[in-house]
Amino acid sequence: MADDLFKALADPTRRTILDELAEQSGQTLFEICSRLSMKHRLGISRQGVSQHLAVLEAAGLVETRREGRYKYHDLNTAPLRQITERWPLPDPSGPEETPS
Numbered sequence: 001m002a003d004d005l006f007k008a009l010a011d012p013t014r015r016t017i018l019d020e021l022a023e024q025s026g027q028t029l030f031e032i033c034s035r036l037s038m039k040h041r042l043g044i045s046r047q048g049v050s051q052h053l054a055v056l057e058a059a060g061l062v063e064t065r066r067e068g069r070y071k072y073h074d075l076n077t078a079p080l081r082q083i084t085e086r087w088p089l090p091d092p093s094g095p096e097e098t099p100s
Contacts, residue, residue, distance in 0.1 A: 008059035011026050014041055014052050018061060021075035028070050029049070 008014055013036075020035050021027065027035070033049050036042040044052075053073060056062040060079040065072050 002078070002079075002082075002094065003050045005082065008055050008061055011055075013051070014043065014056055016042070017052055017056065018047070018069060018075060021062065025074045025095070026072045028072060032073065038077065 016036065017032060020032060020039075029046060029050060032053070033044075033046050036044060036049065053062055057064060061076055063074045063076045065074065
């Protein structure tokens with residue numbers, strides 16, 4: 001499993017960015033910065049947000065697409081499946097164990 005996935009998730013600002021993309025995917029850098037500033041009161045520069053997005057993109061959690069002069073950011077939850085596949089929970093519908 002990629003360490004960059006856990007590194008990306010370790011930062012609270014990056015988790016907030018992921019929350020915002022989960023709420024509304026396909027945002028530009030300007031839109032993300034605006035939401036972080038107005039909704040979360042985070043005083044972070046555009047360059048700082050851009051660096052966080054680069055970490056999230058390297059981990060595969062954010063995908064980008066260009067349309068004209070705009071770059072849109074979309075949430076990709078597929079890498080999170082690696083975590084659930086690595087540590088699966090027991091099947092709750094399986095046979096029950098009786099105490100000896």
